[in-house]
Amino acid sequence: MPGLVSCPGGLIVIGLLLLLCSSSVNTQSEIWTNEDVQYGRLGSNVTLLCRDALDRTSVEWRLNRSSVLPWQHRVTSDGRLVLVHAERAAEGNYSCHDEQGLLIQTTRLRLGYPPGLLSISCLVPNHSLVLCSWVESVKTHLPALYHTSYRGNKSQVRMCVVSSPPQQQCTITDPTMWQLYHYINVTETNPLGSQTTIIQVKFHELLQPDPPEAVTAVGMVGYPMRLQVYWTYPASWLHDAVPFPLRFQLRYRPVGFSTWSTVESKASTLLITDALAGHAHQLQVRAQDEINPDSRWSEWSPLLQTWPWSDSEDDGGSLGVVIFLALFAVIIIALLSSLFVLMWVRQWRRDNVTRQELTSMLKMKSCISEPRLAHPLSPYRAPPLHQAIPPLAVCSIHNTLPTTSQESHHPANNPSGVSAWPGRCLPIDRHDGPTD
Ligand SMILES: *[C@@H]1O[C@H](CO)[C@@H](O)[C@H](O)[C@H]1NC(C)=O
Ligand SMILES: *[C@@H]1O[C@H](CO)[C@@H](O)[C@H](O)[C@H]1NC(C)=O
Ligand SMILES: *[C@@H]1O[C@H](CO)[C@@H](O)[C@H](O)[C@H]1NC(C)=O
Ligand SMILES: *[C@@H]1O[C@H](CO)[C@@H](O)[C@H](O)[C@H]1NC(C)=O
Ligand SMILES: *[C@@H]1O[C@H](CO)[C@@H](O)[C@H](O)[C@H]1NC(C)=O
Ligand SMILES: *[C@@H]1O[C@H](CO)[C@@H](O)[C@H](O)[C@H]1NC(C)=O
16 A cells, blocks of 8 residues: 655756755755756746846857757746747757857756656565565656665664665565564655655565575386475575575476476475376476465476486387397407407418328338438438427337336437437327327
8 A cells, every 4th residue: 555745846947956855865966966957847838047147138048059949938038948848859958148149057958757656566585685676657767866764563664775776676684574564665756856655565475485496306217107306495595594494386297288286395305106107297396484374485496397217218228238239249250250260270270280290200101110310311301390309299108117228228219319218119100190
């Protein structure tokens, strides 16, 4: 219920003399005394004084240094300029000159309206802050100052601190929340007048937290109908030594559905158990002071879209496994075939070597019947490797135990002198040759 203390400035010209309500603040003259400015009401007959010319018979008026005045006007016998029904186009720098054209005085004219009632609204984001802001119901076109205060219906007037320009808001810190009613008093003053607007508010009903923050939702592995949702208290609610408890409302729906499901919680988390499996869900959370049911719910938090857990994730996983296995099989096959080729090449070489050995053995005939082998003058030259090996490769020692000293030192029994044991070394049948 707005109250009204009006003080209409009915004068045609206010000039530098500000006609204001007696209750107005003292500091207001600061904003408009630094210029030689006159203020007039739009649509009225505005009169400009040529102060030093009051005794002169004729003065000349110019606007913006031009002697052509575009606006309908008349100059009175005492040198005053009257602009009839002045509109904003009549604004500008007016100067009055004497008969010789010498400048007597310059005045800047600004036109507007006296203040009208304000439209005031207050926000209470937590128990220790009230923010009141206002908008003009009348566009005055003129600079204004605001004086603000508030009081509970049981207490004295207290300060609501006006913000720095554009002066459209004031702040109450640590309001007297416990009182049922409060009155907010905002007085706007401009050169043409002053207007007080008073509204009655109930802070406890205006109390409205900011929306919950950091809202997140996660699916639960193995539960395609569940969504675990988390959030935090709004940061603007947490600065009290002991924050007032909040209660929360969570609403959710599958994407494409128009109706919401709603659940309440006093904790900062909730488990949805009836999500639509395999569908994306939208969800939002809001908060309200838990112990004050008259207070407002916060705005909903920004829309969050999320998916419950689903098998399709698993399909993607098994597809990956299949691809991995296929790759693995290809690698194994490649490895095996190269191994096979390697072994084949090795086998082929070894066969070659064995063939050579057999050839050499055939050439040697036998270690017993071919004593030339050890003969330094033998025309046969076996490869050095085979020269050392022949007794092992082509002979087998049948008697490992010494028999007689005559036998053991018989040159025919140990032609190569490789074996330290005096066993007999007999030629081996070609078919009993070493096998791999
Ligand atoms: C403004 O001036 C015009 C012309 O001189 C006159 O007819 C009219 O009555 C004046 N209006 C006021 C409100 O004085
Ligand atoms: C009007 O006067 C003010 C100072 O009085 C000056 O700054 C401004 O430039 C002037 N404007 C015009 C259009 O002459
Ligand atoms: C005079 O100058 C002011 C700016 O100082 C401008 O707003 C106004 O339109 C001008 N008036 C005319 C008639 O040129
Ligand atoms: C404050 O307002 C309430 C509600 O209208 C009323 O009951 C109470 O008497 C008022 N207190 C004072 C001191 O006016
Ligand atoms: C509102 O504030 C104005 C200016 O501060 C003051 O004159 C007036 O008495 C106040 N009105 C109420 C109802 O508090
Ligand atoms: C109340 O809210 C304001 C603005 O969000 C914040 O700066 C202030 O710290 C909050 N105070 C408390 C006690 O929560």
